[in-house]
Amino acid sequence: MPFTEIYRTLGLSRNTVACWLYSSRSKINSDRDQRCPFCARPPRSIGHPADYAYLLGIYLGDGHLLTTGRVPVLKVACDLRYPGLIEEAGRAMLACGARTVGHQHRDGRDDVRSFWRHWPCLLPQHGPGKKHERLIRLVEWQSEVVDAFPGRFVRGLFHSDGCRTRNKIVRGGTTYLYPRYQFVNKSADIMQLCRESLDRLGVEWRMCRPTMLSVARRVDVAVLDQHVGPKY
Known part of the structure; x- marks a missing residue:
């Protein structure tokens, strides 16, 4: 043949x-x-590790890596209500080595996407099926980046599957409003990665249910405001 x-x-x-x-x-x-810096032997350090930590966070949340075509394409689904977040996702892709970033609007969202043959090298967690149905583990060089930039990693996670809300409670007839952060993800592995990074930041968290994490103490919310803040 x-x-x-x-x-x-x-x-x-x-x-x-x-x-x-x-x-x-x-x-x-x-x-x-x-x-590719990660295909090299010995591996070379990535140029912008803080941006990579952020990109890894949003990929684990709302990202998808399609490898069935000729060139792999990374897609991150972003809500059209947050143009700043859309721009930041695109900047992170470019900072990690991609040459171009495109946008595809559908159903009230913007799929920020980039074609690059080395996305599978930078995101080895890709695979068939849903993330919460398969094992999610960081390789050694990824763990080093996340350990060095936990704030950027947490920012990516909360920008994808998290939010900053105002919680309302009533005590003695008086209504109190206070901000809090919530992170929701079905993957126990991704939830564990989020908890570990919050621990590195000294942020106290609690599990509302197996798939939801909450940060509500004023001092802890203040720390996350420095690293995450409201979606924009």
Whole structure:
């Protein structure tokens, strides 16, 4: 069979079949080393780790990495009511190495998207199915970035699956309003990552239910206001 017909029939990438047939894996890996800091051996540090921590947070919340096409595409679903958040998501993609960022409006949301062959390298948590139905674990270099920039990581998480609200309570006939943060996610692994980063920031949290975390103490809300703040 002709080479082209082989990889199309098998539904595999051209590079994979070329490796099998022509033993060219070493050349392909060498090319990848030049393109991606995380494919290199030894790995090179990412240029903007704080932006990566933020991007990882919003990806774990409202992001999706599609790898079935010729070039992987990262999509982050953002509410059209928050243009500042949309802009920040796009800036983070560019800061991590993507060359272009596009937008697709549908059903009241803006899908911020970027085509780049190295998104699978930077986001190894991608996979088939929903995130809460599969294991979510950070690799070593990701943990180092999140540990160094917990505020940026938490900002990404809350910008995707969190909110800053005003809670109302009535005591003795008097109504009190106070701000609080809530984070909702069905994945126990992602929820644990959120709790660990809040612990690093010295923020006290409590679980309202297995899928919802709340930060309500005034001093803790003040800390999150410095790192997260209301969506904008």
